[in-house]
Amino acid sequence: MNMKEVERKWQARWEKTKFNNFDDRSSKPKKYVLEMFSYPSGAKLHIGHWYNYGPTDSYARFKRMQGYNVFQPMGFDAFGLPAENYAIKTGVHPKDSTEKNIATMEGQLRAMGAMFDWSAEIKTCDESYYKWTQWMFLQLYKKGLAYRKEAPVNWCPSCSTVLANEQVVDGACERCGTTVVRKNLTQWFFKITEYAEELLTGLENLDWPEKTKLMQKNWIGKSTGCEIEFDCDTGDKIRVFTTRCDTVFGVTYVVLAPEHPLAKKLTTKEQLPAVEAYIEETSKVNEIDRLSTAREKTGVFTGSYCTNPVNGKKVPIYLADYVLYSYGTGAVMAVPAHDERDFAFATKYGLPIVKVIENTAGETVLPFTEDGIMVGSVDFDGLSGEEARDAVAAHIAKLGKGGKKVNYRLRDWLVSRQRYWGAPIPILYCPVCGTVPVPEKELPVRLPYDVEFRPDGKSPLAKHEKFMKTVCPQCGGEATREADTLDTFVCSSWYYLRYADANNDREPFDRDEVDKLLPVDTYVGGAEHACMHLLYARFFTKALRDMGYLDFDEPFLRLVHQGVILGPDGNRMSKSHGNIVSPDEYVEEYGADAFRLYLMFGFSYTEGGPWSDDGIKAIARFMDRVEKIVLKVKDYPTGGGMLGKEEKNLNYARHYAISRITRDMEAFSFNTAVARLMELVNAIYKYDALEEKNYTLLKNTVKDLLLLMAPCAPHFCEELWEQTGGKGSVFEQSYPKEDPNALVLDETEYAVQVNSRIVCKTMVENGLSNEEIEAQVKALPEIGEKLAGKEVKKCIVVPGRLVNLIVG
């Protein structure tokens, strides 16, 4: 078959008949199948795109043939850092390079033959889209879910610019090699923590991979503990969070994160130089290193003391970078006897170690971090575990110094970016009225085209006078615009909603349209999004629900992660590894269908693996075999009504394939689905080789083969469907349904074991009782030998599988 011609023919026909567009008037149940949209960083589709979109499209087509009205949109996550970096390097404007890349990718995505509904296409960098991204920001702002506070950024003092984590290599700027420092800026945040509890409990009912749910759960990091207030001699109060308030009598010092607002305030004059040097030093260390338990602990004494509320003891206040300002209260009570980090720190700095928990199961070796009996804790001695913590927390509450507290590791979402290529934050600053949201009717706040990208200490928009200067909508006076743009994750947190009503210019989406199409039934994308994108999108959905814009709680009911196709050397494909494999030559040589089929067959979908093209020829051969037999059988007469053993076998193979492929397609187990197709083809060839055959049965089996295969090789099967006289599109046909009767066999092969070792196999008539099976097995000559003179102590019959005789 001339695949190039066939692909063009069917793609043109689908386009012309709007075959892939969602049918708004259909009464069939809807199925929203969504692949994570593409980031147009390079001009061409890479193997990862094909791997994500090809097999998932086959799933969508499968659902369509099962009678669903399928919606499968596609778009582009078009803002982002790479386009801006490319602009800095080459001078090509991000808008120009992005639009060019998108145009190329659109063409390639069409050539893939996926049934994307292009009428719902979105590009996040279009005004018609980011207008509504800005609108989302305003709604969150109005709802009190967007706020400003100081937060650190990576700062390159030489380039005078903010760096993304990715641009920091070994603590230095990737461009100039200067050591990067942390610097505080006032930035915008979304209050995702407000939804921490619901984001956690909502996971329960989602059909998501368990590992992904677990990762989100750990990311949210709920822990129940106690907040305790330590009064400082200066009159300030330090609040600490601990999950081990049963150790509070063992506190020998308190530690603040170096960024803690009280850090400098509590420092005595004598200690100031040391403290300042330490803070400076820590600003160069990243969080991952700071959290490393293997790294040597460092810290500095502030010179001040505070009081342990439970025993009135004065303890010194230290700064140390193993305490993070972003977690809990940014301060901890240190109990070196019962915490490994505190123990290491106390040992290094010669601080006292006071044991207050005794091991009940043996010797107490410090640091002892498990639950045990409280000692040296006055009235609480003898208590342990939860009971101890409850009692201590209640006591602290009674003292008015804190009490039980639920804490989340989840932090608010920092959405400000000091960059150009993103949606401008729709806020302005008026000397009179303060922070003022841009009125909705003035949206979008347009991203100006003529900007200076060269990093020189000011973000690109801040340098653009015409953009920055504006008028306050409240007082009419002069005002300045916010110069930061939004994190691209904001754009991708609501795109799946926009697809439902992509061309609406009055509102981000019509509520009825969204409630009709959403939630997404099946969402497919990389596991690297497990925590951030997927959590942000869930947060947006919940916030929009609470603001009355939609009527469901979760955006993605089912989630599937495709694996990663690595380079042939087993490394992630990248320019630096020089191991990038382009799909283009394969598609050119074998066609889109063969390439898709190969991706489905050659890898476990959720695992991925190193690229290898061994076997792509086998797929081409398989397709040839299918074509040959389909065209051969087409010309057979009908009739031949016999139903012997051979016919029964063929019909069994046919319905076994239907049953298994249906199950495998549903489960995204594409490699086994294709294997079952191959088996069916083998069975058909075997039957066709017989002298006499039931032509009607053979024709029906071949027809089912075409229908089963259609989602996996869409152009190829459309063409064969047409050539064999099929009416309309093959995708308008119903997916074959299994006949349970055809799958019932007269007998089943059992493995027979003696003492759990296989001795022989035997055919067992179906429907026998366990006792009858046991008797039959014992009568086998091979078994008789083994059992000679021995007593059968136990007989285990696993129905349909095996018999295990235990003899003594």
Next chain:
RNA sequence: GCCGCUGUGGCGAAACUGGCAGACGCGCGGGACUUAGAAUCCCGUGGGAAACCGUGCAGGUUCGAUUCCUGUCAGCGGCACCA
């Protein structure tokens, strides 16, 4: 470092809920067809002469473990400004 995942023939991989390890392919070996090659078709193929041994490694639970548990090694993903 922390969180999560993965590890099965020469290779890609299968294996329902603890029940015959290696389906389906690649590769390889043999054969048919052909003047020859290509293509195609058929047969065989975990290791071992065999007893037996085999799912990263060491243990455990069980009549039975690729599957469950403990420990360990290796690789991969994420760690909040890459998306």
